[in-house]
Structures are given as C-alpha cells and as structure tokens.
Amino acid sequence: xxxxxxxxxxxxxxxxxxxxxxxxxxxxxxxxxxxxxxxxxxxxxxxxxxxxxxxxxxxxxxxxxxxxxxxxxxxxxxxxxxxxxxxxxxxxxxxxxxxxxxxxxxxxxxxxxxxxxxxxxxxxxxxxxxxxxxxxxxxxxxxxxxxxxxxxxxxxxxxxxxxxxxxxxxxxxxxxxxxxxxxxxxxxxxxxxxxxxxxxxxxxxxxxxxxxxxxxxxxxxxxxxxxxxxxxxxxxxxxxxxxxxxxxxxxxxxxxxxxxxxxxxxxxxxxxxxxxxxxxxxxxxxxxxxxxxxxxxxxxxxxxxxxxxxxxxxxxxxxxxxxxxxxxxxxxxxxxxxxxxxxxxxxxxxxxxxxx
Numbered sequence: 001x002x003x004x005x006x007x008x009x010x011x012x013x014x015x016x017x018x019x020x021x022x023x024x025x026x027x028x029x030x031x032x033x034x035x036x037x038x039x040x041x042x043x044x045x046x047x048x049x050x051x052x053x054x055x056x057x058x059x060x061x062x063x064x065x066x067x068x069x070x071x072x073x074x075x076x077x078x079x080x081x082x083x084x085x086x087x088x089x090x091x092x093x094x095x096x097x098x099x100x101x102x103x104x105x106x107x108x109x110x111x112x113x114x115x116x117x118x119x120x121x122x123x124x125x126x127x128x129x130x131x132x133x134x135x136x137x138x139x140x141x142x143x144x145x146x147x148x149x150x151x152x153x154x155x156x157x158x159x160x161x162x163x164x165x166x167x168x169x170x171x172x173x174x175x176x177x178x179x180x181x182x183x184x185x186x187x188x189x190x191x192x193x194x195x196x197x198x199x200x201x202x203x204x205x206x207x208x209x210x211x212x213x214x215x216x217x218x219x220x221x222x223x224x225x226x227x228x229x230x231x232x233x234x235x236x237x238x239x240x241x242x243x244x245x246x247x248x249x250x251x252x253x254x255x256x257x258x259x260x261x262x263x264x265x266x267x268x269x270x271x272x273x274x275x276x277x278x279x280x281x282x283x284x285x286x287x288x289x290x291x292x293x294x295x296x297x298x299x300x301x302x303x304x305x306x307x308x309x310x311x312x313x314x315x316x317x318x319x320x321x322x323x324x325x326x327x328x329x330x331x332x333x334x335x336x337x338x339x340x341x342x343x344x345x346x347x348x349x350x351x352x353x354x355x356x
Contacts, residue, residue, distance in 0.1 A: 001016070001017060001018075001019050001020075001131060001132040001133055002014055002015070002016060002017075002131070002132055002326060002351065003015060003017045003068045003128065003130060003131030003132070003351070004068065004069055004070065004128075004130035004131070004326060004329050005017070005066040005067060005068050005069065006043060006044075006047065006048070006051055006065055006066055006067055006069050007065065007066045008047070008048075008065070009044070009045065009046060009047055010044060010045070012044060012069070012329065012330055012334070013066075014326060014327060014329070015066070017068065017126070017131070019133065020126075020127060020133055020134065020135040021135065022079045022080070022081045022135055023081050023135075024081045024082045024083050025081055025082075025083050025084060025137060025138055026080075026081040026084070026135050026136065026137055026138060027077055027079070027080050027081070027084060027087060027093075027135070027136060027137075027138050027141045028077070028078045028079035028080070028133055028134070028135045029073075029074075029075040029076065029077060029078065029093060029095060029133065029134050029135075029136065029141070030075045030076050030077075030078040030132065030133050030352075031070075031073050031074075031075040031129055031130075031131060031132065031133065031134055031351050031352075032074060032075040032076065032149035032150070032152075032153075032350065032352075033073065033074055033075070033149055033150045033152070033153040033323075033348045033349065033350055034070040034071075034072055034073035034122075034128075034129030034130050034153060034348065034349050034351065035072035035073070035153050035154065035156070035157065035346050035347070035348050035349070036070075036072075036329075036333050036334065036337055036346070036347050036348075036349065037071065037072055037157065037183075038182065038183060038184065038273075039071075039123070039273060040069060040070070040071075040334070041334060041337055041338060042273070042275065043069070043123070044330075044334050044338075045338070046275065048065055050120065050123045050124065051065050051067055051069075051123055051124070052064045052065060052067070052124060053065060058099075058119050058124045058125060059101075059117045059119075060099045060100070060101060060117050060119050060124070060125075061099055061119055061124050061125035061126070063124065063125040063126050067123065067124065067125060067126065067128070068122065068125070068126055068127060068128030068130065068131050068134075069122050069123065069128050069129075069130050070122040070128040070129030070130030070131070070349070071097040071120050071121055071122030071123060071128065071129055071156065072097075072122075072129065072153055072154070072156040072157055073094075073095055073097075073122070073129025073134070073153055073156075074092065074093060074094040074095065074144065074149040074150075074151075074152025074153045074155065075092070075093065075134075075149055075152075076090060076091065076092055076093070076149070077089050077090060077091045077093055077141070078133060080138070081138075084138045085138075086138070086143070087138065087141055087143060091143055091144075092143070092144040092145070092147065092148070092149050092152060093141045093142055093143055093144055093152070094141075094142045094144055094152040094153070094155040094156065094302060094306065095121065095129070095134070095136055095140055095141060095142070095156075096140040096141075096142060096156070096159075096298070096302050097120050097121035097122050097129070097136070097140065097156065098112065098113070098115075098118070098119070098120060098121065098140055099117075099118070099119035099120070099121065099124055099125065100112045100115040100117070100118060100119075101115055101116070101117040102115075104116045104117065110299075110300075111299055112299060113163075113296055113297045113298060113299040114296055121134065121136055121140075129351075130326060130329060130349060130351060131351055132351045132352055142155070142302045142303060142306060143306075144306060145306075145310060146310070147306065147309055147310060150320065150323075150348055151309060151316050151317065153348055154187075154309075154316040154319060154320070154346065155302055155305050155306055155309070156298075156302075157183060157184065157187050157319075157346070158187045158190065158191065158305045158308075158309075158314065158316065159297075159298035159301040159302050159305045160184055160187065160188075160271065160295075160297060160298060161184065161187035161188035161189075161190065161191035161192075161271070162187075162191045162194075162298070162301050162304065162305050162308075163295060163297065163298040163299065163301045164188055164191070164246060164269050164271045164295040165188065165191045165192055165195050165246075166301065167269060167293060167295050168244040168246070168267055168269045168293075169244070169267065170192070170195060170197060170243060170244045171243075172195065172196035172197075173196060173197075173198045174197055174198060174243040174244065175197065175198060175199040175200075175201075175237055175242040175243050175244075176192050176197050176199070176200050176201070176242050176243060176244045176245065176246065177200075177201040177202070177203060177229075177233050177242045177244075177245040177246070177258070177261050177262075178192070178200065178201070178202045178203070178213075178218070178245075178246045178248060179203045179229070179245065179246065179247050179248055179249055179254045179255075179257060179258050180203070180204060180247070180248035180249035180254065180272070181202050181204035181206070181209040181210065181212060181213040181216075181218075181221075182209065182248065182249070182341070182345075183319070183345050183346055184248045184271055184272070185202065185204070185213075185246070185248035185249070185271075186209075186212055186213065186216040186319060186345060187216075187319065188246050188248060188271060189202055189213060189216040189217050189218055190216045190217050190314045190315070190316075191314070192217065193216070193217030193314075194308050194313045194314050199219050199220070199236065199237070199242075200217055200218050200219050200220075201218065201219065201220045201221075201222060201232075201233055201236055201242065202216075202218040202220070202221050202222070203221075203222045203223075203224055203229045203233075203254075203257070204221060204222075204223070204224075205223055205224050205225045206342040207342070208342040208343050209342055210223065212318075212345060215315075215318050216318070216319075220236055224257070228257075229257040229260075229261060230257050230260035230261045233261040234261070237263075240263045241261055241262045241263035241264075241266060242261055242262055242263065242266065243262070243263060243266055243267070244262065244266060244267045244268070244269060245258040245259075245261050245262050245266070245267075245268045245269070246258070246268075246269045246271055247268060247269070247270045247271060247272055248271045248272050249272055250272035250273065250274045250275060250278075252278050252279050252280075255268075255270070255278060255280060256280075256281060256284070259280075259281070259284050259285060259290055259292070260284065262288075262290055264288045264289065264290075265288070265289050265290070265291075266288070266290055266291070267290070267291045267292075267293065268290060268291070268292045268293070269293055269294075269295050270292065270293070270294050270295065271295050280292075318345075319345045319346045320345070320346055320347075320348055321343070321344045321345045321346060321347060322336065322344060322346075322347035322348070323347070323348050323349075323350065324347060324348075324349055324350070325349070325350055325353055326349060326350065326351045326352075328349075329349055332347075333347045333349055
C-alpha cells in the first residue's frame with residue numbers, strides 16, 4: 001500500500017510499504033481522512049523530535065525513522081482481529097493514536113497520556129494516518145455512529161482542546177482567555193464554549209485568524225499589536241482577570257501575558273508544544289498564587305468529544321480549510337500551512353482519493 005513516511009527534515013516521501021497485519025485484539029482502519037497537525041509541521045521543519053531517530057528505536061514499537069506519519073485520522077473498519085468487540089467491519093471510526101506501555105506509574109493510575117514510554121501512531125512507528133490502511137489495538141478505536149469521517153478526523157485535535165479545558169477546572173459560567181488562534185487555540189475556544197464558559201476572550205494579532213476566532217466561539221478578540229492583552233482582559237472582566245488562560249502559541253511573551261491575565265489564584269494551562277526552553281517569571285506566579293499546569297494530548301476524552309459533535313455543540317466543519325490527496329501532501333498541505341498559516345486551520349488529506 002501507499003504511505004507517507006518521514007525520512008528526515010524536509011524529506012517526506014510517498015512510499016510503497018507492506019500491507020499491515022491484523023493480530024488478535026486489533027482493528028484495521030481504511031483511512032478516509034487524516035489532518036495535518038502542527039506537530040507534523042515541526043517534524044518536517046526541525047525533526048526528528050518525537051519521531052525516533054536513526055539508532056534510537058522507540059521503546060514500544062522498536063521502530064526508527066523512516067516512519068509512517070499522520071495521527072489525526074478517521075476511516076472505516078476494514079478488518080477485525082479475534083477477540084475484538086464493539087466494532088465491526090464497515091463501522092466509521094476515529095482513532096486515538098497511542099502506543100503506551102500499560103505498566104508504568106502513569107498507566108497504572110489511568111493517565112496513559114503521560115506514559116513514560118509514550119508513543120503516537122503516526123509519529124513513533126510503522127502505522128499512521130497518511131496511509132491507505134492502519135492497524136491499531138481495538139481500545140484506541142472510537143465509533144463515530146452517523147458522523148462522517150471528515151468530521152471524525154477532527155476528533156483528535158478537538159480532544160486536545162477538550163482535555164485542556166477539563167484539566168483547567170473551569171466551572172460553567174467561568175471566564176477564560178485563549179492566547180493564539182491557530183488550530184489548537186481555535187479548538188480550545190470551541191471546547192470552552194461547549195463547556196459553558198460565560199466569556200471567552202481570544203488574543204491573536206493576525207487578521208484572518210481573528211475572524212476565525214469569532215466563529216469558534218470567542219466573545220471578544222484582543223489584538224496584542226494594538227492593546228496590552230493583560231490590561232484588555234482585566235477591562236473586560238471588571239478588573240478581576242479571567243479564571244483560566246490557555247497558552248497555545250509557545251512564545252515567552254505570550255506566556256507572560258497569560259500569567260498576567262488571570263485573576264489572583266487563577267490558572268494558566270500550557271497547551272503548546274514548545275520549540276525552545278521558555279523563560280518564565282516565576283515571581284509573577286508566586287505573587288498572585290497562579291497555578292501553571294501542562295496539558296498533553298488527551299486521556300479518555302474521545303467519546304465525550306464525539307458526543308459533542310453528534311449533539312451539534314461544536315461546529316467542526318468550520319475548521320476544515322482544505323482537502324487534498326496524498327500525492328499533494330507536501331506541496332498542497334505542509335507548505336500551505338507553513339507559508340500561508342494565517343489563512344488555514346485544518347487541511348485534510350485523503351490517502352486514496354485523487355484530489356488536488
């Protein structure tokens with residue numbers, strides 16, 4: 001079958017690879033759509049980062065680059081191994097793209113998303129969503145019901161935002177600020193709105209992304225090029241600051257603004273994956289007893305996100321800004337998102353359809 005594999009920075013190739021084998025307890029998914037993630041872009045530009053480099057095979061998969069990429073995907077079940085229950089051939093499903101050890105302290109506590117040997121399908125092995133078919137353990141397959149698979153491909157990024165909101169402890173009727181209106185900032189905004197936040201403020205300088213923020217559920221959009229975000233947010237909240245702020249940009253100055261925007265005793269959730277070691281003014285945390293927590297991916301969040309989509313509480317269609325075929329992955333996908341990032345949110349890739 002055909003699959004996109006990462007061979008090194010700037011080197012993604014459409015290769016012929018062996019068909020995957022379905023073992024006991026596993027499910028084969030014929031991939032309809034796979035989204036391009038910001039993590040994929042970081043790997044393309046700067047990798048390997050999460051991808052296991054030559055001579056450093058992943059501890060669970062035993063695979064080193066080249067690896068099959070793509071982890072935001074959905075499709076139709078095309079085969080099931082013995083012992084699998086809950087899904088059947090022909091079912092539409094979204095995939096929670098994990099490899100975990102199952103034995104470390106985090107896994108034992110049910111927090112498998114911070115497994116000490118964590119790997120991602122589409123980053124850490126020979127299975128991924130930019131391929132015609134993918135085999136995963138049945139625990140990671142989530143039925144979509146009547147939801148179409150293009151919306152199913154958005155379950156994974158939406159789960160990132162949903163998980164961050166859940167970790168924040170925000171109560172219904174609370175106030176929140178989201179720093180950055182890229183894909184993760186937008187889905188976090190949508191998750192906040194679905195969670196019942198009374199006021200959602202988005203901070204974003206780019207005009208195209210500011211327009212998208214309103215559609216995602218922002219009540220107020222602050223342009224940091226013209227207004228100090230912390231001051232503007234305190235003005236909106238009667239001088240108090242928001243209950244929770246979400247850093248979705250991975251920029252030192254943005255993190256500082258997020259810390260300055262929350263009320264005394266408030267919470268800042270870091271959702272971004274950073275490309276450098278950040279500088280943090282810890283005294284700003286101390287003087288206002290602000291809690292800074294990290295949020296990684298998702299853990300048990302996919303079913304809830306699927307339910308939100310089924311109930312129409314999140315409009316995911318608005319986030320799809322392009323659809324391409326596998327042969328156009330680099331030129332029509334990666335390069336578009338890198339060179340025209342302000343105009344794009346989520347580009348979906350079909351490994352089988354001939355699209356341009």
